[in-house]
Amino acid sequence: MPIHQTIEGSFQLIGGNFSNAGDASIELKQKLTELGFNADIVRKAAIVTFEAEMNVIIYAAAGWLRYYITPEQLKIIVEDMGPGIEDIDLAMQDGYSTAPEWVREMGWGAGMGLPNMKKNSDVFKIDSVVGEGTTVEMIMYIQ
Amino acid sequence: MKISDVFKEMSLEVKTFKDGVQREVTGGYVSDLLSDVLAHAQEGNIWITLQTHQNIVAIASTKGLAGIIIVGGREPQQETLEKAESEKITILTSPLSAFEIAGKIYQLLQ
């Protein structure tokens, strides 16, 4: 299916509300599949979107995830109102996590989210202001 | 191999979406870390875990997994069952350990 205009979607995420975790990932995957994107991009998009959703749900008060699909690229922007990240380099390290014990018992909090978001996107930008919130922007180019 | 082939070999109880036991299984993945499953499980895999909460359904759905086997006699939570039924994700439970289940499925897949 050819893309003639930007196809977009947005999801509101509420801190502590685990019940709709993954909804954005599932919807985006379905859209990309329908549009005939190659399996590699679909797989990567599903991973980064789910991890991005989880970080808002686990750490922030609330946030939005938006995606934009054009013939050239897939862009995902996640913006939250939350505590922000003091040391981004540290947060980006594989295995680093401040997730509380109850979140770890659910199997989250392995410290793989941000590193996997970076690894699976062509452009990864993270911007954070302590006490205000965090914005993550990811782009995947479509060859 | 189908999930239904595993029944003949060991005790499993189907909790949700019974039709899914006819689905072809491409392999398996054993993990209780959800980020690990997101990153490494592959389409058509059967996922062996002791996690029981609702997020396992969304993981299985977005990864296109063949099903989830919850081990160690644990029971999925009510929201997990409801979500799995509506998302058409097959959840099974077993009193056996992840080691025993994985060993048997590995053998069946050879």
Ligand SMILES: Nc1ncnc2c1ncn2[C@@H]1O[C@H](COP(=O)(O)OP(=O)(O)O)[C@@H](O)[C@H]1O
């Ligand atoms: N949106 C966010 N707001 C505040 N802190 C965050 C956010 N996202 C990530 N972090 C911090 O970065 C750490 C690493 O994140 P991540 O790699 O996703 O692993 P995990 O979520 O498993 O801890 C988190 O433990 C948390 O301290």
Ligand SMILES: [Mg+2]
């Ligand atoms: Mg995370």
